[in-house]
Amino acid sequence: MFFSQKILVVGGGGREHALVWKLAQSPHVSAIFCAPGNAGIETLATCVSIEVNHIEELAQFAIDHDIDLTLVGPEIPLSLGIVDLFESKDLKIFGPNKEASQFESSKAFSKKFMKKHGIPSADYREFTQYEEAVKWVSTLPLAPSHQESGASIVIKADGLAAGKGVRICKTFEESTKSLQDFMCNKIFGEDNARVVVEEFLKGEELSYLILCDGNSYLPLASSQDHKRLLDNDEGPNTGGMGAYSPARNMSDELEFKIKTRIVEPFLKGCLKEGIHYKGILYIGLMIIQGDPYVLEFNVRFGDPETQALMLRLDSDLIEVILSCLKGEISQFHLEWKNEAALCVVMVSNGYPDHYKKGFTISGLEKLGSEHVVFHAGTQKMNHHYVSHGGRVLCIGSLGTTLEEAHEKAYRAVSCVHWDGVHYRKDIGKRGEVL
Numbered sequence: 051m052f053f054s055q056k057i058l059v060v061g062g063g064g065r066e067h068a069l070v071w072k073l074a075q076s077p078h079v080s081a082i083f084c085a086p087g088n089a090g091i092e093t094l095a096t097c098v099s100i101e102v103n104h105i106e107e108l109a110q111f112a113i114d115h116d117i118d119l120t121l122v123g124p125e126i127p128l129s130l131g132i133v134d135l136f137e138s139k140d141l142k143i144f145g146p147n148k149e150a151s152q153f154e155s156s157k158a159f160s161k162k163f164m165k166k167h168g169i170p171s172a173d174y175r176e177f178t179q180y181e182e183a184v185k186w187v188s189t190l191p192l193a194p195s196h197q198e199s200g201a202s203i204v205i206k207a208d209g210l211a212a213g214k215g216v217r218i219c220k221t222f223e224e225s226t227k228s229l230q231d232f233m234c235n236k237i238f239g240e241d242n243a244r245v246v247v248e249e250f251l252k253g254e255e256l257s258y259l260i261l262c263d264g265n266s267y268l269p270l271a272s273s274q275d276h277k278r279l280l281d282n283d284e285g286p287n288t289g290g291m292g293a294y295s296p297a298r299n300m301s302d303e304l305e306f307k308i309k310t311r312i313v314e315p316f317l318k319g320c321l322k323e324g325i326h327y328k329g330i331l332y333i334g335l336m337i338i339q340g341d342p343y344v345l346e347f348n349v350r351f352g353d354p355e356t357q358a359l360m361l362r363l364d365s366d367l368i369e370v371i372l373s374c375l376k377g378e379i380s381q382f383h384l385e386w387k388n389e390a391a392l393c394v395v396m397v398s399n400g401y402p403d404h405y406k407k408g409f410t411i412s413g414l415e416k417l418g419s420e421h422v423v424f425h426a427g428t429q430k431m432n433h434h435y436v437s438h439g440g441r442v443l444c445i446g447s448l449g450t451t452l453e454e455a456h457e458k459a460y461r462a463v464s465c466v467h468w469d470g471v472h473y474r475k476d477i478g479k480r481g482e483v484l
Contacts, residue, residue, distance in 0.1 A: 054080040055368060058112055059095065060102055060132070061123030062086045064395070064426035064444040065353035068360040069121060069367070070095050071424070076368045083115065089435055090425025105132040112141050119144065121371065125210055125350050129155040133329075144371050145329040146349045150320070153331075153347040157206045157246040160347050167319035169312055171344040172204070172248040180233040183245060187225045202250035207232045209239065216287045218250060251345070253338035254299045257355045258308055261370065262327045266380035267313060268370075271362055272300040273355040275334075279402065281476045288402045289441060292477030294392040294452060295358040299337055308335065308342045316347075328374070354393050357424050357444050361391040392455035392478045393446035394463050398427070399470030401440035409468040411435040411442070421462040422446045437468050452478055 055078055059066050067090050073079050074094045085108060087097030100107045103126050112120055120136060122128055122145040131148035152159040157176075164171045177183035190203060205228045207215030215238050219225040231237050232245050255277070259270040273295035279285035312333060320327045332348035332355075360367075364385035373382045398405035407427075414423060414435065424446065427439015445462045449455030456478045463473060 054078060055118040056081045056116060057083070057368070058098075058108070058115075058117045058120040059084045059087075059123060060108060060120060060127055062088045062091070062102070063123065063353055063439075064424040064441065065351055065356040066123040067091050067424040067426070068357040068444075069123060069351065071422070072360040072363060072367045073121075076366050078366065078368045083111075083117070085111065088425045088438075089428040089430040090423065092430075102127045103130060105130050105135050108132065109135050109139055109141060112136065113139065118142060119368075119371070119375075121145075123350060123353075125151070125154050125348065128349055129210060142375065144375060146327055146331075150325050150327045150329075151349045154349045155210055157208045157346075158244060161246055161248075163319060163323075164344060167315050167322075169315050169319075169344055170342065172251050174246050174248040176208070176244060176246050177233075178244050180229055183229050183233065183247065184226055187229070187247065188222065204248040204250050205229060205232065206246045206248065207238045208244035208246060218287075251336040251338060251343055253336045253343075255345070256297050256299055256335040256337055256342070257293070257352055258313075258333040258335055259352065259355065259359070260313060260331050260333070261374045261379050262317065262329060262331055263374045263377045263379040264326050264328045265317075265321075265377065267317060267331075268374075268379045268382055268384065269305070269309075269313075270359055270384070271295050271386050272297040272305075273352070273358050274298070275352065275355055276474060276477055279397075279472075279474075281474050286402060288397075290352070290354045290395060291397070291474045292392070292394045292444075293352075293354045293358045294390065294455065294478045295355070295362055296390065298452070304337065304340065304342065307340075308333070312342060312344060354395055354444050357393040357422075357446050358391040361393070361422060361446050361448055362387045362389065387448065389448040389450055390452040390455045391446060391448050392452065392459045393424075393444050394459050394473055394477050395426075395441050396443045396445065396463065396466065396471055396473045397441050398437055398439070399472055401472070405440055406470065407436070407438050409437045409470060411437060411466065411468045413466040416465040417445075417462050420447060420458055423462075442468070442471075 082095035084091045084095040085098040085100040120143040128151040133147045136143040202220045217228040257273045260267045274297040275293045276291045332352045334345040335342045424444040426441040429438040447458035
């Protein structure tokens with residue numbers, strides 16, 4: 051039996067808005083708080099001015115307000131040990147503990163684990179010294195300048211970098227610049243001075259999310275993210291420019307390979323090493339000639355995949371989460387709408403690097419009920435929404451086909467504007483000929 055729940059959601063982006071939006075539909079939820087939240091979330095929940103890395107304050111808030119369940123959105127509080135802290139105070143919380151969070155907080159930890167347990171991924175080397183990394187990269191068949199005629203490698207900052215610590219390098223010049231940024235200039239902080247250098251895998255990307263209760267797992271619907279800033283998968287990597295669900299390249303045969311070659315070895319490896327994995331596991335995959343390879347593990351809901359998935363989820367989210375916490379996830383049956391969902395992320399000019407804030411957002415009042423707007427970086431000023439981040443809004447729609455969802459979502463996007471707005475025009479085009 052599920053009793054009325056007071057929920058605290060940690061985070062303030064589009065992913066958290068989608069989670070709050072779905073939780074608000076549950077008859078089991080009596081109140082929702084969100085820390086710190088955003089201007090869109092505050093229409094559904096009570097926003098609390100506590101930052102996500104202030105985990106002691108969050109725990110005290112949960113105690114003071116008799117919170118029944120805390121749901122963690124971003125990776126930073128998980129890597130800081132918010133789950134360990136809450137559980138030490140007998141507070142119910144959904145997410146992996148600090149040890150398990152290393153699958154995202156350390157690329158080197160994740161790669162070593164995959165190699166040890168036979169999980170298919172790209173070949174790699176890790177480095178802590180800039181000179182050693184440059185010397186090794188100089189032996190690779192990269193182009194000497196911006197001729198882009200050589201092979202490609204992927205250079206990853208070891209720690210958390212908000213989805214921006216990955217660079218695909220085609221030349222020796224690009225490679226040394228990335229190594230210098232990560233290891234010498236430490237643009238993502240002291241903890242990111244270690245790098246992982248991988249072979250570049252070329253194929254079709256796929257996001258595969260599962261709920262884990264420590265022993266069993268339950269897959270969510272498939273989805274596909276679009277990481278690069280510009281159309282046709284060009285430009286720098288971002289936190290995500292749009293997503294759709296279900297993914298076109300998922301099949302029963304492929305899902306069987308993902309389960310048997312990746313998910314089950316992952317869970318067996320965790321049990322063997324004494325890692326209690328409880329929460330969401332996001333598996334970023336590259337599909338090459340029908341075979342799955344792991345690009346990355348994330349220890350939380352994806353953004354913007356969550357927005358697309360919450361649009362399609364027909365089950366009660368609170369029931370799913372509580373079943374997982376009770377160790378009964380294998381007995382739960384998820385229901386999904388038959389429709390396709392497509393979400394487009396609208397960002398500030400200059401994202402993912404430097405951008406300006408404070409521009410008035412217009413056109414939201416023109417959108418109908420067939421569109422859902424998830425706020426990410428917004429504020430409310432003088433009765434208007436203004437931009438207050440890199441990723442500002444995520445607009446999503448459902449359709450009987452992916453083509454219909456695409457048409458609806460972009461019709462809505464075309465109505466919304468602020469100075470310097472940017473968005474990709476081709477979200478979902480890899481999924482269907484449009």
